[in-house]
Amino acid sequence: DEGGGLYTGWTDPGDYLILDVDVLETGSYQIIYRHSGLGGSGQMNTYKLVGETEELLETVDFNSTLGWDNWNDKPGIEIDLEKGHMQLKLEVVIANFNLNYLQFNLIDVPADSDMRFIKGNTNANGDRIILDFNKPVDQNSITKNGFILLVGEDEIPCEAIELEGA
Secondary structure (H helix, E strand, C coil), X not given: CHHHCCCECCCCCCCEEEEEEEECCCEEEEEEEEEEECCCCEEEEEEEEECCEEEEEXXXXXXXXXXXXXXXXXXXXXXXXXXXXXXXEEEEEECCCEEEEEEEEEEECCCCCCCCEEEEEECCCCCXXXXXXXXXXXXXXXXXXXXXXXXCCEEEEECCXXXXXX
16 A cells, blocks of 8 residues: 555455554544455454453455555444553455555544544645644634644744634
8 A cells, every 4th residue: 555554465264363452532433444355355354352252343345446456445333432442353254355454533522522633734725724623613612813833842823713614
């Protein structure tokens, strides 16, 4: 995939991976599976491990991506996760796929959780900074001036803030 990272390939039925997952924030997440495959289709079971118990979360079917290096994202289930450490087991049911990574997209957080910055970037022109938070911003509870942007150790005052899509 992009960046020359590693992936799991040459899978056989019964092969499995144990993944350690550190959940940074309690909330609802959607699992995204990054996969590839040539011809046929593959299948995998995803389990949540609790002690010695395996809780089946879902069975995922992977269609051909028409090439071992043609990667696609397969949306999985939405799952409620508690902050802290957990383990997942990924077990091959039907071979014929590669697995690059799993991504956990935060969908919703409990109403009583703290507001937290997730990521930021600029627009195409570079004249706006776009910030993503873990939950919707209440436009009535935020002051739209007096913000300071911290870049490394440099403080850059912001003249104004514009809220969209809250």
